[in-house]
Amino acid sequence: xxxxxxxxxxxxxxxxxxxxxxxxxxxxxxxxxxxxxxxxxxxxxxxxxxxxxxxxxxxxxxxxxxxxxxxxxxxxxxxxxxxxxxxxxxxxxxxxxxxxxxxxxxxxxxxxxxxxxxxxxxxxxxxxxxx
Numbered sequence: 001x002x003x004x005x006x007x008x009x010x011x012x013x014x015x016x017x018x019x020x021x022x023x024x025x026x027x028x029x030x031x032x033x034x035x036x037x038x039x040x041x042x043x044x045x046x047x048x049x050x051x052x053x054x055x056x057x058x059x060x061x062x063x064x065x066x067x068x069x070x071x072x073x074x075x076x077x078x079x080x081x082x083x084x085x086x087x088x089x090x091x092x093x094x095x096x097x098x099x100x101x102x103x104x105x106x107x108x109x110x111x112x113x114x115x116x117x118x119x120x121x122x123x124x125x126x127x128x129x130x131x
Contacts, residue, residue, distance in 0.1 A: 005014055017085065020087050021107070025091065055077065
């Protein structure tokens with residue numbers, strides 16, 4: 001799922017970021033990584049290193065923030081041209097509909113777009129959040 005200013009009907013600005021929600025039965029591998037310094041400590045990349053593993057394969061650049069937001073953990077990266085990409089990583093419970101979390105409802109109602117949903121978990125969430 002992707003959340004963006006343009007998806008809400010507004011125009012993307014130069015300072016807009018891209019938000020991606022990644023729901024998986026096993027979030028742990030996406031919440032750790034290896035900085036080029038060879039350590040598994042998140043602070044190594046936060047202090048300027050780049051990441052290997054999934055984040056490195058996507059060319060995500062420098063990790064600038066990791067923060068828990070309820071059922072998801074934010075991992076914010078800055079790419080070389082300055083674009084920020086935020087991953088909200090968590091389990092399928094983020095998409096539960098009984099009840100829908102107010103923050104989740106806002107993200108979905110304001111124009112989130114589903115990129116891949118083979119089990120239709122997000123389709124059900126969208127149905128509950130949009131008029």
